[in-house]
Every structure is written in C-alpha cells, then in structure tokens.
Amino acid sequence: MTFLILSYPARVATFRQVFARDLPEVGFADDAGAVDAADVRYLMTWVPPEDLETRYPNLELLFSTGAGIDQFATMPAGAKLVRMVEEGVTSLVRDYVVMGVLGLHRDLPAYLEQQKHKIWKVGDFAWADQRRVGILGLGELGLAVANALRPFGFQLSGWSRSPKSIAGVACHHGADGLSAMLAQTDILVCLLPLTAETRHILNATLFARLPRGAGLVQAGRGGHLDQDALLAALDSGQLSGAFIDVTDPEPLPADHPLWHQPRVVLTPHIAGHTRSETAAAATVENIRRHLSGLPPKGLVEPGRGY
Numbered sequence: 001m002t003f004l005i006l007s008y009p010a011r012v013a014t015f016r017q018v019f020a021r022d023l024p025e026v027g028f029a030d031d032a033g034a035v036d037a038a039d040v041r042y043l044m045t046w047v048p049p050e051d052l053e054t055r056y057p058n059l060e061l062l063f064s065t066g067a068g069i070d071q072f073a074t075m076p077a078g079a080k081l082v083r084m085v086e087e088g089v090t091s092l093v094r095d096y097v098v099m100g101v102l103g104l105h106r107d108l109p110a111y112l113e114q115q116k117h118k119i120w121k122v123g124d125f126a127w128a129d130q131r132r133v134g135i136l137g138l139g140e141l142g143l144a145v146a147n148a149l150r151p152f153g154f155q156l157s158g159w160s161r162s163p164k165s166i167a168g169v170a171c172h173h174g175a176d177g178l179s180a181m182l183a184q185t186d187i188l189v190c191l192l193p194l195t196a197e198t199r200h201i202l203n204a205t206l207f208a209r210l211p212r213g214a215g216l217v218q219a220g221r222g223g224h225l226d227q228d229a230l231l232a233a234l235d236s237g238q239l240s241g242a243f244i245d246v247t248d249p250e251p252l253p254a255d256h257p258l259w260h261q262p263r264v265v266l267t268p269h270i271a272g273h274t275r276s277e278t279a280a281a282a283t284v285e286n287i288r289r290h291l292s293g294l295p296p297k298g299l300v301e302p303g304r305g306y
C-alpha cells in the first residue's frame with residue numbers, strides 16, 4: 001500500500017518526514033517511474049498524468065495538491081477525488097480577499113492611478129458599515145472570508161448552492177437568491193469552484209445586476225470570468241475596480257488589455273498556496289479516516305463537480 005506524491009522536492013521532503021513519523025504503515029514514493037503502479041493506493045498530484053485513468057489499477061484516493069480539482073477531467077474507475085482542505089491555503093486566500101475588499105472599500109485602484117500621475121485629490125468616503133460585501137461561494141474559503149470580514153462591520157451576504165445559516169451573513173442560494181444578493185452588493189467576491197454551472201458566471205448580465213460602481217474580487221478560477229465583459233464594465237463605469245488573481249489563460253498573454261486597465265489590480269494566481277506542513281498532516285488524517293471507513297475531508301461529489 002503506497003502513497004505516491006508528484007510534486008517539487010521541498011514539498012516531497014516535508015511530506016516524507018510527516019508520513020515517516022505519523023503514517024509509517026503506508027509506503028511512501030515520489031518517483032512515478034520507479035514505483036510499482038499496482039501498489040499505489042493514494043496519489044497526490046496537481047497535474048494529472050496523461051494515463052491517469054489506467055496507470056494505477058488499485059488507486060483508491062486521488063488527492064489534489066491544491067484546493068481546486070477542475071484540472072481532473074477524467075478519473076480512474078473506483079477512485080475518489082479529494083481536494084486540499086488545510087489551514088495554510090485557507091488563511092492565505094482569506095488574507096488576499098480581505099486585502100482586495102479593503103482595497104476596493106478604500107478606493108485603492110483609483111488612488112494608485114492618481115499616484116502615477118502625481119494627482120493629490122480626495123475622493124468620497126464610505127464607512128465599512130455602509131458597504132455591502134457579497135460572497136459567491138460559502139464553502140471552506142467563503143466562510144473563512146466571511147468570518148474575517150465580520151469584525152470590520154461590513155454588511156455581509158453570501159451565495160451557495162444549498163441553503164445556509166451563518167451568523168451575521170445574509171445567506172442566499174439558487175438563481176433567485178443570486179439576483180437578490182447582486183442587487184445589494186457593492187463589493188462582490190468570487191470563491192466558487194469551477195464547474196459546468198459556474199463557468200463564465202462573472203459575465204455582462206451579472207455585472208449589470210450589481211449597483212453601478214461596484215467592485216470585484218476574483219479569487220476563484222480564470223474560467224469564472226468573461227474578461228471582455230469585465231473590461232467593458234470597467235470602461236462604462238458599471239464596475240469601479242477589481243482585484244483579479246486568476247485569468248484564462250494563465251499566464252495572461254503580454255498583450256492582453258487587462259494588464260493596462262488602471263482600475264484592475266492583477267496578481268499571478270497567488271491568492272492561495274498549499275502549505276506543505278499543514279497539508280501533509282491533513283493528508284495523513286484523511287488516509288487514516290479512509291482506512292477506518294470514514295469519508296476524507298474535501299471529498300469531491302462526482303455529480304456536483306466539486
């Protein structure tokens with residue numbers, strides 16, 4: 001019974017240490033060419049191998065190294081897919097989104113642009129309790145963001161697939177819930193998984209439902225956003241600014257107009273990053289759960305796509 005990890009050397013070294021200490025009964029391998037494929041019960045990777053469907057006939061759990069799993073288009077029969085749920089990535093994404101919300105709340109894109117042109121001009125003020133922040137996705141990350149934003153006093157709302165009840169957050173779900181939330185949202189945060197249902201959800205129709213001058217923090221996946229629609233909404237003033245961490249494609253081509261849009265703060269998919277120490281501990285715990293018949297944390301439901 002072997003755990004095979006395909007990752008960079010420093011991450012492999014941390015996993016090796018944690019597995020040797022906390023899960024010595026499971027074999028550990030990091031070389032796909034050297035391991036006996038029939039022994040591999042657990043595989044962790046970010047990029048799926050081309051022959052994933054057939055290569056590991058006894059695979060039970062396929063772990064994504066990251067929180068997203070949209071890169072796994074096909075799965076070996078009988079194996080279950082597990083996304084990364086660990087406090088390291090959650091805290092980084094939380095911090096990024098708080099930065100983006102505060103940046104938009106305090107008109108940072110406009111002031112950065114003024115600085116470039118040496119313009120000293122004071123704009124309007126708004127207080128946090130006057131700003132409505134709507135969060136698309138109330139899962140692991142959306143909830144962490146809501147909890148982090150609450151102490152600032154923002155008016156919080158959120159949208160998920162299933163109904164939820166979260167203290168201090170107006171919770172919406174379904175198509176009607178989305179329209180209701182958008183109409184009351186000054187700063188929209190996207191923390192959805194990329195699925196057939198959420199692809200290009202951030203489009204011209206959605207932007208038109210937001211109050212004029214709203215802002216966007218996009219930390220989901222590049223495929224959520226219609227980038228042309230974003231540029232048009234910024235040009236028209238329907239949106240006033242955006243923090244964009246993910247694009248399609250990545251890297252964003254050098255000649256793409258998003259690079260030059262002054263109201264966009266663009267970052268190279270750095271909102272989150274799996275932290276090896278905490279991820280190794282979470283993976284050991286998940287294998288232990290699996291061995292004792294419990295579902296691993298972060299188990300992907302095939303019908304839902306996340």
Ligand code: NAP
Pocket residue numbers: 067068069089093136137138139140141142159160161162163174191192193194195197198219220221245246269270271272273306
């Ligand atoms: P999660 O725990 O699975 O939560 C997903 C949330 O989205 C849930 O609240 C879910 O609703 C909701 N949702 C899914 N499909 C929906 C739909 N069709 N309509 C309405 N709501 C829907 O995922 P997570 O760990 O929070 O991660 C979310 C995403 O963040 C990842 O999939 C990835 O795309 C992105 N991410 C980005 C970075 C980065 O560096 N930029 C890093 C990590 C993750 P229910 O609660 O009803 O199921």
